[in-house]
Each structure stands twice: as C-alpha cells, then as structure tokens.
Amino acid sequence: MNASNATPKTDVGDASEALHRYRQDLHRLESERAQLKSRDRQFGSARVVLFLLAIVFLVLGTDIGGMPPVWPIGWLMVIGFLIAVVLNEPVRERIESLRNERSVLRRLIARIERDWDRLSTDKMERKLAELDLSADQRDVASDLDLLGRASLFHLLSMTATTPGIRTLASWLTQPAIAEQAIRRREAIEALAPLRDERLRFYKLSRKVAESSGSPDRFTEWAIGEAWLEKRNWLSIWANLSVVLAVLFVLAIMGGALQLLSVDFVKIGLFGIVGLGVVNVLLTAVVLGPAHAIFSVAMSSRGAVAEYVELFHSAAWLPEEKPLEKDTVQPHKEGLATDIPRADSRLSQLRETLLTNDRAAVKGMQSLQKVASAGALRQSAATFLLYLPLQAFALWDVRVLRKLESWQAQYRDVVHDWFEALGEFESLMSIAALRDEYPNWAVPSWKANPKQNLPSGSVLEASALGHPLLGDSNRVTNDVSVGPSGTLLLVTGSNMSGKSTMLRSIGLNVALAGTGAPVCASAFALPSMELATSIRVSDNLSQGVSFYMAELHRLKQVVEHARRLSEKQDRVLLFLLDEILQGTNSRERQIAVVQVLRHLINLKAIGAISTHDLELADEPELNSIAHTVHFRETILKDKEGNDTMTFDYRMQQGVSPTTNALRLLEMVGL
Incomplete structure (x- = not known):
C-alpha cells in the first residue's frame, strides 16, 4: 500500500509576482557584483605592479643603484600606486554594499520559498531563546511554531537588530487585541508600497546589527548613574594637569632662552616627565571603568554614525492616512468600527526618532561629536596625538565628562528610541508580507x-x-x-x-x-x-x-x-x-x-x-x-x-x- 497526497489547492493567492521581482533584482545585483569584482582584481594587479616598479626605480635611483636620473620615475610610480588605492576604495565599498543587499534579497526569497534552513541561524535562535516569556507564551509558541526554526517569526521577520527581533517576537506571543492590531495595520498599509525604501532599511539594519554595540548595554549605561560624578577629583586633576604642563613647558622655554635660570630647565623637564608618569599610571589603574564605558556608549565613531543613519531613515515614513471604514466591514453587527483612534503610529515613530527636541537622530548626532573626540585613542592615525593629550591633560576624563553631560540630557528618552526602532523594524518586516501577498x-x-x-x-x-x-x-x-x-x-x-x-x-x-x-x-x-x-x-x-x-x-x-x-x-x-x-x-x-x-x-x-x-x-x-x-x-x-x-x-x-x-x-x- 502507498500513501500519497492529493494535488493541493489554495484559494488565497501566492507570492509568485514578488518572488519573480526579487529574483530579477538578485540577478541584476549578481551581474553588477561580478563586473565590480573584475574591476577590483584589475585595480589589485595595478597596485601590485605600481608598488613593485616604485621600489625598483627608487632603488635604482639611489647611489647604490647608480642610476640617479630614474628616481623621479619611482616617485611617479608611488603617486600612481596611491591613485590606484584611492580609486579602488569606492569599488570595494560598492562590492560590500552589494553583498549586504544580496543577503537581504536571499532572505526575502527564502521566506517566500519557506527555506527554513537558510532563514534560521544559530545567532537568531539564541536571541529568541533569551526572550522573557511566560510559561503560557512559551507553550503556545512551541505548539504553534511561532518562534524558532520553521516558524511564523521567520516568515515575517526581516529584523536584524536586537530591539527589532524582540519586538516582533513579543507581538507574536502577546494577545491579539483589536485596538493594537488596527493601529499596527494602518502603519503596515502605509509602508507596504515603499519597496525601495524597505530594501534600503533592511540593508542598513543588518549593517548596524553586524558592526555596532549592544543596544541593551547602551540603554543600561544611558539610564544608569554617572561614573565621573562620584570621582570629581579626576576632573579637578585633569584641569590642574593642563596648568602644570603649561608651567613646566614655560619653565623649559624660559631656561632655554636664558630668560630664567638654567635650573628652571631641569625643573621643567622633571616636572613634565613626572606629570606624564602620574597620568599614565592613572590611566592604567583608575580609568579602566571609563574605557569600558567608552566601549559601550560609543564602541566606535562609525557605530554611532550608523545609528544616526538608521534612525534618520524615519524620514522615509509617509504621513499615514486612516483606513477606509469599509475595510472593517461596518455593515456587519458587532464589528470594531468604533475603536478609539490614537494619533498616527507612524507619526509618533517619526517624532520619537526624528523630529522632537530630543529625537533619536539629534541625540545620536550630539553623541557623534563626543565619539569623534573619543576616537583619537582608537585610530592608529591619531594615536600619536592622543598620547600627549592623555599624558598631560587626561583627555579620557574630558571625553567622559562630555559623555556624562550627554547622558544627563538624554537618559530618560534613550529607552524610547530603541523601543521605537524595534517597532519601526517590526512594521517594516510585516509590510513586506503585505506587499508580497496582496490577496x-x-x-x-x-x-x-x-x-x-x-x-x-x-x-x-x-x-x-x-x-x-x-x-x-x-x-x-x-x-x-x-x-x-x-x-x-x-x-x-x-x-x-x-x-x-x-x-x-x-x-x-x-x-x-x-x-x-x-x-x-x-x-x-x-x-x-x-x-x-x-x-x-x-x-x-x-x-x-x-x-x-x-x-x-x-x-x-x-x-x-x-x-x-x-x-x-x-x-x-x-x-x-x-x-x-x-x-x-x-x-x-x-x-x-x-x-x-x-x-x-x-x-x-x-x-x-x-x-x-x-x-x-x-x-x-x-x-x-x-x-x-x-x-x-x-x-x-x-x-x-x-x-x-x-x-x-x-x-x-x-x-x-x-x-x-x-x-x-x-x-x-
């Protein structure tokens, strides 16, 4: 005896049109990426050749090489090498951008094809397992495949950041309440037609999730106590260090110019060295927690800039219009046509992320300025500038003071920023399903x-x-x-x-x-x-x-x-x-x-x-x-x-x- 299934039939339409569109976009992207990789290889070969020729002609142009007239050719090769590097960089950046976009398109395709192996990753499963759910919620989620592999979450989700993953998962496991669902649906209907904007948003959120610090740790720091407030002596000593450093330098200069006794040179030298030693010891022994705060609050200048860009994507949000009443069938008795309308949810998200006085974009742009100062110690190009600033002015203390000033200004709204981001990302995910399955x-x-x-x-x-x-x-x-x-x-x-x-x-x-x-x-x-x-x-x-x-x-x-x-x-x-x-x-x-x-x-x-x-x-x-x-x-x-x-x-x-x-x-x- 054999068991088989009859030919299935569906009456609710499919996502074939969206699948065809995604595959066309992926094919176009792969073609462009292949061309760029070929160009990148050409640049790579040119860089190697120019670098080797520069070495050869510069060596030949020395006394050892015995051919002085050829050294200008060597320097021309150096200039050519640097030009090739500069021209190659945008090509590589575009290749990386296309890699990110390809990953997004592959996930969109995998959702429609129900390719659960591609959709479910170990990292995502760990995040879902960490959700704070009641026993009832976990039982329902397990019974109905709401979360985990081959789940409704993976069908819906284009989320990448922790707030987005957590928000969408919580929506799936919470009660289905009319007022909440209708408000979300109105936002989803407004977002569904924005295909290009959604794709850009998915790319950006994935980039932020891969390269930036933990939003939870950032929020925990922002709403927590200020570390420097209880160590005010560090700020006093940082200011005093500047005064002492200036005095010691003036003493050295005065002695060297014979405006002061030669002894002042010795005093200045001993003083400047001693000050540097003291501040280096303070950096190593006392300022460890401050550096930990830097890694949480501004893991890098680039990470803060990425959040600025992600929050700024709220500018794409349309001004949503209330749905027509017939979408909730008001002619049928007992339907929810009189649910109190709150303000447009998208308008609220736009306000939180973009437009109010302490919006996420404005707060992160302000933090970006602090991160630029803090980035001196993180970059090899600026580390030599950071060393004297830290040794003679305790630069880290000054950066931390600005950071805690920012913290005092924004601590009560940071949580709202990431809650809004999680909701925005969840709505953007569901909008894709609405667009893909119009029937x-x-x-x-x-x-x-x-x-x-x-x-x-x-x-x-x-x-x-x-x-x-x-x-x-x-x-x-x-x-x-x-x-x-x-x-x-x-x-x-x-x-x-x-x-x-x-x-x-x-x-x-x-x-x-x-x-x-x-x-x-x-x-x-x-x-x-x-x-x-x-x-x-x-x-x-x-x-x-x-x-x-x-x-x-x-x-x-x-x-x-x-x-x-x-x-x-x-x-x-x-x-x-x-x-x-x-x-x-x-x-x-x-x-x-x-x-x-x-x-x-x-x-x-x-x-x-x-x-x-x-x-x-x-x-x-x-x-x-x-x-x-x-x-x-x-x-x-x-x-x-x-x-x-x-x-x-x-x-x-x-x-x-x-x-x-x-x-x-x-x-x-």
Missing part, C-alpha cells in the same frame, strides 16, 4: 465579544490556510469557531490534517494580532488570547509521566480561561490536539468532557481534534460540538496496490473512516 485578507475585528453574544465571540474564516506551508502545498478550508458555549470538534484519520487545521487557526490569529494580513480570503475575529495543548512531552528527570504532563498543560489552559472569564473585551481561544492520550479510552472520554465543561462554563471558545470516534459520540460533547472531519481515500494504482490519498478538505460530520491498520500494513507490520 491575503485584512482581518475584521469584532468589538466587545462578551457583550455581543453570540456573534461577538465567533471566529469566522473563509479559505483559511496554513501560512507556513509553501504556496504550492497549501490547502484552504472555511472554518468557524464559537460562539461561547460551543466548540469545534475535528475528527479524522491519521495524517489527514487535523493538527494542521488547529495550527492554521492559531497561526492566523497570531498574524492578525501583529497587524499582518492573514492566510485566508476573509477573516473576522474578536480580541482573544491563545491557549494550546498540542505538543506535550513527559519529563523523566522530574518524574512527570506523559499523562501527568498533559494534565498540567490542561490545567494551565483552564486557569488561563478562568483569568479571562471576567474580562469583557476578549475571549480565550483554546486549541487542543488529541488530549489525554496517556490513559485508557473510557476514562479518557470522561476526563476530556470534564475539561471541556470547565472551558465552556468559563465562556472560552475553541477547537479540539481527535481520531477517537467514540469520543465524538459522547452525548454531552455531542450536544455542544460542531463536528467536522478530514478523511483519506483508498484507490488502486496501475499495479493493483492500494494507494492512500488525502485531499485535506474539511467536511461536515464525524469521520466515517479510520486508517491505523492500513498504515500498519503500509510500513510492513
């Missing part, structure tokens, strides 16, 4: 779900698909979950698509909560929180059996529903897959009904899947359940063997078939 639905939100019963607490979707499946593999179904007091019971044989249906519902709710379009032709829902029991495992190290682990997870779901039962602005959506498999059939049926009774009494809505057909016949469950099923079809192939196919189409009623024994036969048992 995916804009969600409609139902207001006050528990005050508009029964229709207010119903999730309704037409042509709902699993967003993580490739466009050519996706099958869609019409789904309705709710109202309160009812549940969706999904039955069917193994491998028929029950778990995929539950995840499709949950993933699209998470998408809707971020303000993103959803993988459906229509999607209406109330504000809701998710609770799931899909992937449960035992824990032998803690003595927890599989059945006990299932009970703990179900208790979390029920407790979650209890916390929400008194809230009128949202409902709990539970998704339970083949629960309580760790006990016998009869007790399982009783236990499942008991758990569902708790959830129904707490006004939660949800879906539960099972291949236990006896459970579907349980009278109490049957009275509250809307039952649907998925099934397989057995056909004969050309050789006369049974072939099992799945169409993944949801049908009404209890599944009329099972396939466990046929699958047993298929694997030869």
Whole structure:
C-alpha cells in the first residue's frame, strides 16, 4: 500500500509576482557584483605592479643603484600606486554594499520559498531563546511554531537588530487585541508600497546589527548613574594637569632662552616627565571603568554614525492616512468600527526618532561629536596625538565628562528610541508580507465579544490556510469557531490534517494580532488570547509521566480561561490536539468532557481534534460540538496496490473512516 497526497489547492493567492521581482533584482545585483569584482582584481594587479616598479626605480635611483636620473620615475610610480588605492576604495565599498543587499534579497526569497534552513541561524535562535516569556507564551509558541526554526517569526521577520527581533517576537506571543492590531495595520498599509525604501532599511539594519554595540548595554549605561560624578577629583586633576604642563613647558622655554635660570630647565623637564608618569599610571589603574564605558556608549565613531543613519531613515515614513471604514466591514453587527483612534503610529515613530527636541537622530548626532573626540585613542592615525593629550591633560576624563553631560540630557528618552526602532523594524518586516501577498485578507475585528453574544465571540474564516506551508502545498478550508458555549470538534484519520487545521487557526490569529494580513480570503475575529495543548512531552528527570504532563498543560489552559472569564473585551481561544492520550479510552472520554465543561462554563471558545470516534459520540460533547472531519481515500494504482490519498478538505460530520491498520500494513507490520 502507498500513501500519497492529493494535488493541493489554495484559494488565497501566492507570492509568485514578488518572488519573480526579487529574483530579477538578485540577478541584476549578481551581474553588477561580478563586473565590480573584475574591476577590483584589475585595480589589485595595478597596485601590485605600481608598488613593485616604485621600489625598483627608487632603488635604482639611489647611489647604490647608480642610476640617479630614474628616481623621479619611482616617485611617479608611488603617486600612481596611491591613485590606484584611492580609486579602488569606492569599488570595494560598492562590492560590500552589494553583498549586504544580496543577503537581504536571499532572505526575502527564502521566506517566500519557506527555506527554513537558510532563514534560521544559530545567532537568531539564541536571541529568541533569551526572550522573557511566560510559561503560557512559551507553550503556545512551541505548539504553534511561532518562534524558532520553521516558524511564523521567520516568515515575517526581516529584523536584524536586537530591539527589532524582540519586538516582533513579543507581538507574536502577546494577545491579539483589536485596538493594537488596527493601529499596527494602518502603519503596515502605509509602508507596504515603499519597496525601495524597505530594501534600503533592511540593508542598513543588518549593517548596524553586524558592526555596532549592544543596544541593551547602551540603554543600561544611558539610564544608569554617572561614573565621573562620584570621582570629581579626576576632573579637578585633569584641569590642574593642563596648568602644570603649561608651567613646566614655560619653565623649559624660559631656561632655554636664558630668560630664567638654567635650573628652571631641569625643573621643567622633571616636572613634565613626572606629570606624564602620574597620568599614565592613572590611566592604567583608575580609568579602566571609563574605557569600558567608552566601549559601550560609543564602541566606535562609525557605530554611532550608523545609528544616526538608521534612525534618520524615519524620514522615509509617509504621513499615514486612516483606513477606509469599509475595510472593517461596518455593515456587519458587532464589528470594531468604533475603536478609539490614537494619533498616527507612524507619526509618533517619526517624532520619537526624528523630529522632537530630543529625537533619536539629534541625540545620536550630539553623541557623534563626543565619539569623534573619543576616537583619537582608537585610530592608529591619531594615536600619536592622543598620547600627549592623555599624558598631560587626561583627555579620557574630558571625553567622559562630555559623555556624562550627554547622558544627563538624554537618559530618560534613550529607552524610547530603541523601543521605537524595534517597532519601526517590526512594521517594516510585516509590510513586506503585505506587499508580497496582496490577496491575503485584512482581518475584521469584532468589538466587545462578551457583550455581543453570540456573534461577538465567533471566529469566522473563509479559505483559511496554513501560512507556513509553501504556496504550492497549501490547502484552504472555511472554518468557524464559537460562539461561547460551543466548540469545534475535528475528527479524522491519521495524517489527514487535523493538527494542521488547529495550527492554521492559531497561526492566523497570531498574524492578525501583529497587524499582518492573514492566510485566508476573509477573516473576522474578536480580541482573544491563545491557549494550546498540542505538543506535550513527559519529563523523566522530574518524574512527570506523559499523562501527568498533559494534565498540567490542561490545567494551565483552564486557569488561563478562568483569568479571562471576567474580562469583557476578549475571549480565550483554546486549541487542543488529541488530549489525554496517556490513559485508557473510557476514562479518557470522561476526563476530556470534564475539561471541556470547565472551558465552556468559563465562556472560552475553541477547537479540539481527535481520531477517537467514540469520543465524538459522547452525548454531552455531542450536544455542544460542531463536528467536522478530514478523511483519506483508498484507490488502486496501475499495479493493483492500494494507494492512500488525502485531499485535506474539511467536511461536515464525524469521520466515517479510520486508517491505523492500513498504515500498519503500509510500513510492513
């Protein structure tokens, strides 16, 4: 017997146009990069030849070489070498820029192709693992593939900086609330058409993430205490050092010019050397923490400049216009058409990053000036200038004093800068999905779900698909979950698509909560929180059996529903897959009904899947359940063997078939 899948069908469109566009851009980029690399090799060869010829002619032009007339040719070769270096630099910078752009385009393509191996990196997984999530959030994220490899995060994310990654991940794991989602959606709709600007932003954010310091450490320093304030004697000594250095130099000059006694020369020399020794010792012993602050606050002048450029990209933000009311279907009763509008989110981001008196751009430009002074010690070209300034004027103390003056001016707004950057980067990521999938639905939100019963607490979707499946593999179904007091019971044989249906519902709710379009032709829902029991495992190290682990997870779901039962602005959506498999059939049926009774009494809505057909016949469950099923079809192939196919189409009623024994036969048992 063979098992195969029927030809998939999707009703929500695909991203073929965007994929074609990205591939064309990548091809153009690769062609330009190949030409530039060829030119770079030519410059490289010219530099080597000019350098060698310069050495040869300069040596021949010496007395040793015995050919004095040729040395001008050597210097001409030196000049030619320097010109080649100068001309080669823009070529190499452009090659590096194209490398960055190529990386961005490859990620955009990998998202559409669902190439999870390319999308998921160890660095990204570490950042996602460090997120501060509750136990409920981590369970839902694991059950629905919200984070981690082959996840909704990687489908959405073009984020590169830590604030962007953290913000997008938190949106995916937070409740789906109408007001927040609509405000985000309005921003996304405004950003979606800005294809060139988005590509530039993605390139810039990746460059900043690869080369700049940690935003978290920078924020921690900015809001923390000033180190120099408690060591005011260092500032006093830095000023005194300048006075002493000037006096010692005047003494030396006065003695040398015989304006003063010769003894003043000795005094000046001993004084200047002693001052230098004292300040070098202070630098080594006392100023270590100051240098650590430099590495956090201005890891390099270039790093600060990159943040200035990234924050300045807020200038690309359009003045967003409120969405037309018909995008939330005001003609349907109970939809969220009267949600209070706050100021334009993009306008708020623009103000925080760009236009107000203490905007991120202005603050970073001010810091850039301090970083220029601090960069003297970091550059080989300026280190010789830094040494006397530090030895005789404690330059580092002066830079730190300016740095802490900046800190005092901006400490209470720095956190807001990076929060705004994280939100901006997340919106830019989701805008790509909106542009790539124009046929995916804009969600409609139902207001006050528990005050508009029964229709207010119903999730309704037409042509709902699993967003993580490739466009050519996706099958869609019409789904309705709710109202309160009812549940969706999904039955069917193994491998028929029950778990995929539950995840499709949950993933699209998470998408809707971020303000993103959803993988459906229509999607209406109330504000809701998710609770799931899909992937449960035992824990032998803690003595927890599989059945006990299932009970703990179900208790979390029920407790979650209890916390929400008194809230009128949202409902709990539970998704339970083949629960309580760790006990016998009869007790399982009783236990499942008991758990569902708790959830129904707490006004939660949800879906539960099972291949236990006896459970579907349980009278109490049957009275509250809307039952649907998925099934397989057995056909004969050309050789006369049974072939099992799945169409993944949801049908009404209890599944009329099972396939466990046929699958047993298929694997030869």
